[in-house]
Amino acid sequence: MNVNCRYEAFLKSFDSKKFQKLRPGQKYVLDKYSNEFSDYKTKKDVAIELPTGAGKSLISLLIAESWRKEGKKVAILTANKTLARQMKSEASELGIPSVLMEGRGIDIPPKLKREYHRSLKIGIMNYWIYFNQNPVIDSADLIIMDDAHLAEHCLHSLYSVEINNIDQNQLFNNIVTELVEKFPEYTVLHDALDENAIRSSPPELLSFIDQVGIEPILKEIIDSHCSLQSDTDLKFRWQRIRNSLKEANIYLGADSIWIRPYIYPINTNQHFQSAEQRLYMSATIGDPGDLCRRLGIKKINKIPVPQNLAENTNGRRLLVMNRIDDSDLPERLQVAILESLKVHPKSVWLCSSKREAQNYRDVVSEWLEINGFTKHPTWMLTNLGDEIERFKNSEKGHLFVAGRFDGMDFNADECRLVILATLPRAINIQEEFFCAYLRDSGFMFKRLNQRIIQALGRCNRDEGDFGVYVLGDRRFATHFGRESNRKGIPKNIMAEIDLAEDSTESTNEDLMDSINKFMNENFEEYDKDLEDALELVPEKQNNDSDIETQNEVIGWSALFFSKNYGIAAEKFSECYEDAKEKNHIEIAAFYGWCYAKALYLEGLSGNIASKNKALEVFEQSIIRGGQSSWFNRMRISLNRANKSASAKEVTPLENCATVIIQRFDEHLESLGVKGKKFKNWSDKIHSDLESNSHNEFQRGLLELGDLLGYCRTAPKHNASTDCRWRGVFGNSKEVITFEIKIEHEESNEISPYAIGQAHNQIHRALREFEEYGYTVRGTITTHLTKIHDSADSSAGNIKIITRSAILNLWNRVFVILKKYRDLWSLDNIEARKNAAIMITPLLPKDGWLLRSLDKEDRWISDEILLSEWPHSN
Numbered sequence: 001m002n003v004n005c006r007y008e009a010f011l012k013s014f015d016s017k018k019f020q021k022l023r024p025g026q027k028y029v030l031d032k033y034s035n036e037f038s039d040y041k042t043k044k045d046v047a048i049e050l051p052t053g054a055g056k057s058l059i060s061l062l063i064a065e066s067w068r069k070e071g072k073k074v075a076i077l078t079a080n081k082t083l084a085r086q087m088k089s090e091a092s093e094l095g096i097p098s099v100l101m102e103g104r105g106i107d108i109p110p111k112l113k114r115e116y117h118r119s120l121k122i123g124i125m126n127y128w129i130y131f132n133q134n135p136v137i138d139s140a141d142l143i144i145m146d147d148a149h150l151a152e153h154c155l156h157s158l159y160s161v162e163i164n165n166i167d168q169n170q171l172f173n174n175i176v177t178e179l180v181e182k183f184p185e186y187t188v189l190h191d192a193l194d195e196n197a198i199r200s201s202p203p204e205l206l207s208f209i210d211q212v213g214i215e216p217i218l219k220e221i222i223d224s225h226c227s228l229q230s231d232t233d234l235k236f237r238w239q240r241i242r243n244s245l246k247e248a249n250i251y252l253g254a255d256s257i258w259i260r261p262y263i264y265p266i267n268t269n270q271h272f273q274s275a276e277q278r279l280y281m282s283a284t285i286g287d288p289g290d291l292c293r294r295l296g297i298k299k300i301n302k303i304p305v306p307q308n309l310a311e312n313t314n315g316r317r318l319l320v321m322n323r324i325d326d327s328d329l330p331e332r333l334q335v336a337i338l339e340s341l342k343v344h345p346k347s348v349w350l351c352s353s354k355r356e357a358q359n360y361r362d363v364v365s366e367w368l369e370i371n372g373f374t375k376h377p378t379w380m381l382t383n384l385g386d387e388i389e390r391f392k393n394s395e396k397g398h399l400f401v402a403g404r405f406d407g408m409d410f411n412a413d414e415c416r417l418v419i420l421a422t423l424p425r426a427i428n429i430q431e432e433f434f435c436a437y438l439r440d441s442g443f444m445f446k447r448l449n450q451r452i453i454q455a456l457g458r459c460n461r462d463e464g465d466f467g468v469y470v471l472g473d474r475r476f477a478t479h480f481g482r483e484s485n486r487k488g489i490p491k492n493i494m495a496e497i498d499l500a501e502d503s504t505e506s507t508n509e510d511l512m513d514s515i516n517k518f519m520n521e522n523f524e525e526y527d528k529d530l531e532d533a534l535e536l537v538p539e540k541q542n543n544d545s546d547i548e549t550q551n552e553v554i555g556w557s558a559l560f561f562s563k564n565y566g567i568a569a570e571k572f573s574e575c576y577e578d579a580k581e582k583n584h585i586e587i588a589a590f591y592g593w594c595y596a597k598a599l600y601l602e603g604l605s606g607n608i609a610s611k612n613k614a615l616e617v618f619e620q621s622i623i624r625g626g627q628s629s630w631f632n633r634m635r636i637s638l639n640r641a642n643k644s645a646s647a648k649e650v651t652p653l654e655n656c657a658t659v660i661i662q663r664f665d666e667h668l669e670s671l672g673v674k675g676k677k678f679k680n681w682s683d684k685i686h687s688d689l690e691s692n693s694h695n696e697f698q699r700g701l702l703e704l705g706d707l708l709g710y711c712r713t714a715p716k717h718n719a720s721t722d723c724r725w726r727g728v729f730g731n732s733k734e735v736i737t738f739e740i741k742i743e744h745e746e747s748n749e750i751s752p753y754a755i756g757q758a759h760n761q762i763h764r765a766l767r768e769f770e771e772y773g774y775t776v777r778g779t780i781t782t783h784l785t786k787i788h789d790s791a792d793s794s795a796g797n798i799k800i801i802t803r804s805a806i807l808n809l810w811n812r813v814f815v816i817l818k819k820y821r822d823l824w825s826l827d828n829i830e831a832r833k834n835a836a837i838m839i840t841p842l843l844p845k846d847g848w849l850l851r852s853l854d855k856e857d858r859w860i861s862d863e864i865l866l867s868e869w870p871h872s873n
Contacts, residue, residue, distance in 0.1 A: 005034050005066045011058075018093040019058055025309040026055050030062065032303050040277035047148070047302040049285035051490070052457025053314030053465070056281045057090045060144045063279065064122045065096045067142045072276070073116065075123045075140035077130050079150035079407035080385025082392075086409065087124050087146065097121040101129055105136030113137055126384070127154035131269055133240065139271040148280035149450075150407045152264070152294050153383060156428075159560075160248075160260035161237045163222075165192070166355075168234065171225040175257060178217055180772060183210050185636045187728050191254040191711050194726065194768065201711060202436035203253040203429040204630055207637035208246075208597040209618075212604065215245050246601060247560045253429040255355060260430065262594070263556035266296040283406070283457060284450035286488055289549040290443040296557065298550050307539070311490035315465035316526065317456060318518045319500035320511070322477045332508050333470055337419065338371055339512045340468045343519035344416040345373060345396040350405055350455050351421045353428075357402035360421050364398065381408075391415075403427035406454035411461050416519060417468050418458050423475040424451035437630040440829050441587045448479075449488045456493060466523075468515060471500070478672045482826075495533040502533075551575045555594065565602035569610075572598055576617075580624075585829050589625025592617055593634070615641060627833050629662050656729040657843040659709030661836045664820050667707070673821055682814055689807050692783075697742050697803075698723055701781070704810050707817070710736075724765065726774070730846035733774045736853070737761035741782040742803055750787040750800065754780060758798045777853045779860070781806060792858070799853045805865040812869055816842050844868045 007030035008022055022030065029048055037043045050056055064074040078084045081102050091098040099112040099121045108129075116123035117138050127145075129137070131154050145151055156162075165172040172192075180189040188201040206214075219242065226235045241248060241259060251258040266272050280300060285291060288300040320336045341347065349364065351357035361378055368376055377397040379387040381404065391399040392414045399415075401408070405424055425448050426432040434441050459467030471477075479485050480497050489497070503511065518526055555571030558564040572595035579588030596618040603611025618638050625631035671678040688700025698714070701723050705712035710725035723738040739758040741750065762778035770776065783803045787795070816839050823835035848868040855864055 005038070007031070007034060007062050007066075010062060010066065014095045016094045022058075023055055025050050025305065025312075026059055028309055029059055029303055029305065033063065037301065037303055038277075043277070043301050045278050045280070045297055045300045047280040047282070047285045047288050047291065047300045049282055049302065049305060049310065051310065051312050051314070051492075052283040052454075053461045054283075054312065056146070056283075057087060058094070060087075060146060060279070060281055061091055061094055061096050061122075064142065064144055068097075068119050068122055071119050072141035073119050073123070073138065074142045074144070075116070075125065075130055075137075076144045076146060077125060077127050077151070078146045079153070080126055080383075080388065082385050082388040083146065083407060083409065084124050084126050091122065091124065098124050101125040101137065105129070105132070105134070108136060127151050128157070128384070130271060131155070131158060131266070132271075133158065133236075135271055139274045141276045143272070143275045143278045144281065145279065146281050147407045148282045148291060149284070149294065149454075150404070151266075153404070155264040155266060155295065156260070157233075157237065157383070158240065159264045160258060161222075161234065161241050162256055162258045163234070164256035166255070168225070168231065171222065171229075172257065174221050174225075175218065178221065179206075179214065179252070182214060183207075183637075184733070184772060185633050185728070186252055187633075187711070188252050188254055190726065190728065190769075190772070192252075193772075194711065194713060201254060203251050203433045204437075204633070205433055206250040206252055207634055208593075208600055209637045209641045211250055212246055212600070219245065244560055244563075247563060249430070251429045251433055253432070256429060258429050261556050261560040262430070263293055263553055264296040265557045265561040267298060267553065268296075268557055268561045284453050286446050286450050287443065290446060292549045292553055293443065296553055298553050307491070311492050313492045313496070314457075314460045314462055315467075316518070316523060316530075317460055317466070317496050318468045318515065318526065319456075319471060319496050320468065320515070321471045321480070321497075321500040321504055322474045323504045332511060333472055334367075335508050336468070336470055336511055336515055337417065339515045340417045340470075340519055341368075341373060343516070344413060345376065346391070346394070346413075346415050347398045347417040347419060348391075348408070348410070348415055348458060349398065349400045349419045349421050350424070351400065351402050352424055352426065354402040356422060357400040361398075361400045364400075368398075405451040406457070408458055409461050410459045410467075412465065415459050416466065417470070418455065419470045419472050420452070420455050420476070421472050423473040423479060424448060424455070425475075427451075433630075437625075437628045438586045438590050439628070440584050441590075445485075446488055449486070453489065453493060456496075466518065466521070468518065474677075475670055477501075477504070478670065478677065481672065481674075491534070491537050491539070494537045495530060498533045498536070499529055548578070551578075552591075555598070559594075559598055559601070563601075565598045565610075569595060569598035569602060576621075586625050586628050586631075589621045589628070589631055592621030592624065596621060627829070627836065629658050632658060656709065656732075656846045656848065657840045659727070659729060660707070660843055661820070661839070663707055663709050664817055664824075665832065667817075668821060668824050669826060673824060673826075678821070682817075685810060686807075686814075689803075689810055692743055694722075694740055694743050697781075698740055700810070701738060701740070701806065704806070704813065707813055722761070724761070725849075726769070732847035732850060733772070734847070734850050735765045735769050735774045735776045736849060737765050737776070737778045738801075739778075739780045741780055741784060747788075748784055748786060750780060750782060750784050750791050752788060752791040752794060755791045755795050755798060759796070762798070775850055777850060779853065787858070795858070799860050800858055801860040801865065802862070805860055805862045808862045809865055812866060842870050844870075 008027060011019060011022060037046045048059060060076055064076055068074045076087055078087055084100060084102060088098055088100040099115050101108045101112055101123060115121040163172050176189055176192045180193065186204050188204050191201045222238055226238055248259050248261050280291060285302055288302045292300055320333060322330065322333065349360050351360055357380060361380060365378055377394060379391055379399050381387050381399060381401045387399060388408055391397055426435045431444065434444050456469055459465060486494060551571040551574045555568045559568035572591055575591040576588060576595050579591050596614045599610045599614035599617060603614055622631045622634050671681055685700050685703045688696045691697050702712045702714055705725040710727040713724040722740040725736045727734055739754060739761060741754055758778050758780050762776055765776045778798045779801050780798060781801045781803060820835050820839045823831060823838060825831035845868060852860060852865050852867060857864060
């Protein structure tokens with residue numbers, strides 16, 4: 001290789017009308033690459049990070065062509081067909097010979113393959129064509145991965161199986177039913193069985209011990225489904241992962257089950273492995289170690305770029321944000337969206353999941369029709385991305401995107417409005433698991449900010465672009481309200497966020513005026529405000545981490561791909577010890593879990609010492625991660641393995657207090673510890689529970705049940721249930737049904753009809769949950785003070801809870817939550833631990849509600865309902 005290519009002169013040699021001169025950032029990166037990073041013998045994996053629209057495509061094409069001219073095969077990989085065609089167009093504008101390969105392998109003309117194979121032209125294609133189980137092209141000498149993070153979506157299809165209750169409903173239910181019968185302690189499995197439940201339990205990771213035990217049955221269930229159904233994609237995925245089922249992780253969600261290794265083994269892919277050099281292009285590389293973790297790469301060398309070149313907005317961006325105490329998509333954000341659509345009737349909606357994207361599509365379509373935007377087409381983006389072209393070419397319409405925040409470029413009037421429907425904290429159930437239970441995994445926090453940065457570049461590709469970005473989720477205001485949460489956010493975006501925060505104080509009329517001016521290219525006021533805001537943003541500190549991920553990557557490749565459990569155990573042990581030395585708690589415990597898993601699998605071959613060591617390490621990990629409720633549930637699995645107790649005798653450590661504290665954490669992460677948001681939220685619950693409106697009281701009862709650790713159910717369609725609480729606390733598995741009678745009626749007595757409704761709720765709950773060992777109790781919650789004689793005689797075990805008792809229960813919970821909030825910290829696990837220790841004595845024991853309802857009294861008063869709640873002073 002010519003390691004000293006002069007790229008500025010190289011560009012001029014093409015005599016391109018479009019590309020005549022390198023921008024400062026392009027020149028810096030190309031010079032740095034030529035002088036220090038082009039020697040593939042010492043720098044095999046190289047990352048290049050520049051802002052969105054800074055011209056990474058030109059950098060890619062120039063480097064690619066310099067390699068091709070030396071007789072090397074070069075492949076440029078993109079996330080979808082649209083981006084591949086865009087790259088091909090750029091190559092043509094520059095005058096670089098290239099071939100576009102798309103579609104099925106058999107559809108790619110032999111001539112195009114030969115031109116790529118013989119280094120006559122650069123090959124441009126999407127990730128799926130190159131990283132194929134049965135490749136149709138030769139491997140490249142140089143691989144350039146555009147929007148490198150998006151390669152992860154391709155790896156999902158190669159190394160994972162997802163079974164969800166929409167596309168594979170019967171298979172999903174069969175697996176969940178089998179799992180919940182054998183392992184009832186996994187709370188999320190019970191949510192999965194309750195189709196009416198409000199999804200509140202985060203995904204869980206199946207214990208590796210339970211996984212080994214259930215493996216033959218899982219294979220039988222999935223094999224049977226695949227032999228009878230025509231789900232070709234599932235069949236292919238299953239066949240690829242079937243023989244590594246013990247080694248993969250199994251994530252359990254309320255709506256899906258995901259089987260995958262924690263880290264994908266891309267480094268074992270022959271087409272990837274044989275390349276002399278691999279370049280990773282992105283606007284958000286951040287810590288290269290996390291990209292290694294996401295794709296399965298041992299080590300990436302990142303080209304350092306000075307801050308003045310790394311932080312720049314192409315064109316203009318107007319951010320619109322919730323007030324800190326607003327609900328999701330309040331009136332002012334709806335006003336912002338409608339005002340933008342009046343000028344440019346197109347929008348892109350970025351959502352965290354497929355279910356969420358579908359829900360938004362349904363609701364937004366109806367909302368737009370009501371507001372006069374009729375017959376607007378909508379699209380749901382699929383993996384291959386064909387919908388992007390149809391959206392771009394349409395004069396109006398709306399594109400809904402699930403779990404993706406980059407890989408879509410919209411120029412000029414192709415789109416001027418992007419709505420970030422949710423804070424992109426997690427985009428799959430593995431990430432949801434990490435966010436819920438491994439809260440000191442710092443890389444997840446960085447991914448969140450990376451995705452926000454990616455999203456804010458979709459409509460800003462060159463200097464003439466401008467776009468409105470609506471941050472719809474109320475958590476954006478809380479997230480950006482803390483300076484410490486802005487790590488990794490470039491200075492230019494910091495200033496734009498500051499403007500968005502300041503504008504939350506404006507009226508709807510002022511907001512409409514500013515959007516109208518912006519969308520009609522009247523930028524004078526905007527430019528002045530942004531200039532002032534930039535002066536107040538401090539210089540960014542270098543937040544990139546030197547976290548070493550190589551042991552993680554090697555360990556998971558050894559475990560999942562080669563099944564060399566000894567090497568895997570050695571590498572995970574090093575991860576475990578390193579994390580403990582750095583005083584990490586939950587992520588260290590997870591590394592210990594991985595270490596124990598490798599040892600346990602090695603022990604299955606007859607190595608008794610490894611199996612015993614596995615159980616010992618597992619025990620230590622559970623102790624270390626014990627403040628996370630998932631680790632407490634692992635105790636049950638360990639006890640089964642130790643045969644210290646039968647399945648029915650196992651006493652889980654995830655007691656009532658633990659579950660309640662976890663729910664407190666979830667609410668405080670959203671509400672924060674400062675500002676009016678917490679007060680507005682609590683005042684709303686109090687108001688609902690005092691209300692004489694059935695729907696408002698029901699809403700307050702659902703919120704209270706959630707805070708108490710229950711999965712709560714609201715009625716859907718023709719369901720007879722007013723409200724249901726379902727929970728597992730220690731050995732207490734309970735379902736409480738509520739028939740709500742709080743609206744004023746002519747009679748002041750509880751009628752036989754109300755008793756009949758309560759009985760219907762009980763019978764329905766018994767049909768659904770009795771076989772799983774739940775104790776079901778039925779109640780009527782009311783302001784009434786009497787019961788009709790005939791109603792009383794037919795009531796059986798139904799108890800009547802006074803509304804004042806419910807309100808006083810809320811008051812008690814709220815007092816404890818406030819105490820917890822006073823000591824709680826989002827960033828400090830030790831502070832949260834101390835706060836939990838402080839309030840635990842104030843919380844009741846497992847089964848407290850059942851025991852209250854099992855007292856002889858028909859009427860459950862304040863005194864009875866709170867009898868097991870310790871007094872808090």
